[in-house]
Amino acid sequence: MEQQPSRTPGAAHPSTNDGPLTRAVFASADVNRWGEAMRPSAEKVWTKVSGKDTAGAWSAFESLAPAGFGVPLHLHHSQEEWFWVLSGELLFEVGGERYHLTPGSSLLAPRKIPHRWKNTTESVARFLIVAQPTGGLEEFFDEFALLTAEQLQDFGLINALFARCEMEVVGAPLE
Numbered sequence: 001m002e003q004q005p006s007r008t009p010g011a012a013h014p015s016t017n018d019g020p021l022t023r024a025v026f027a028s029a030d031v032n033r034w035g036e037a038m039r040p041s042a043e044k045v046w047t048k049v050s051g052k053d054t055a056g057a058w059s060a061f062e063s064l065a066p067a068g069f070g071v072p073l074h075l076h077h078s079q080e081e082w083f084w085v086l087s088g089e090l091l092f093e094v095g096g097e098r099y100h101l102t103p104g105s106s107l108l109a110p111r112k113i114p115h116r117w118k119n120t121t122e123s124v125a126r127f128l129i130v131a132q133p134t135g136g137l138e139e140f141f142d143e144f145a146l147l148t149a150e151q152l153q154d155f156g157l158i159n160a161l162f163a164r165c166e167m168e169v170v171g172a173p174l175e
Helices: 137-145 155-164
Strands: 044-049 059-065 074-076 080-087 090-094 097-101 106-109 115-119 125-132 167-169
Touching (some): 044 137, 059 137, 137 155, 155 167
Antiparallel strands (some): 044 059, 059 125, 074 167, 080 106, 090 097
8 A cells, every 4th residue: 555645745845954864755746846836838847856855966857848849969067867758759869879768768868978858749748857966957947947938049148057057068959
């Protein structure tokens, strides 16, 4: 029998920065780590396990990417990034090699290796991302979600955001 949390579904447990967690971290299917409703808008990433929960060791995210959306070729200076596709199809390029990911497929993009991805379907793709260590990725996703369509076309702004979060843009998105 599955154990149900003895609290309101989606309500977050307090994080700790002073030592190991003493309670489970639960986030239901429709909320982020802090119990906030997940509402898709452009490409949106929701924190499911915060780096604050793991003393910065790792973090986990859920992402919804609209049809045709992709990210520029970039690299992470200090973290690995693992992807696991839940629905949809994504084309990834890591270190110059291409990979077609379908539901159930996963891929690890090592630190300092350029990578990019694109949703190749006509519908929203849903996937998980784990970053190890968490680095600035959580802050990056929070800031990226607030960018307007016009700001997403401002490459100076995008490059500055990537740089602040320990990443570097090194090329264009996949065609």
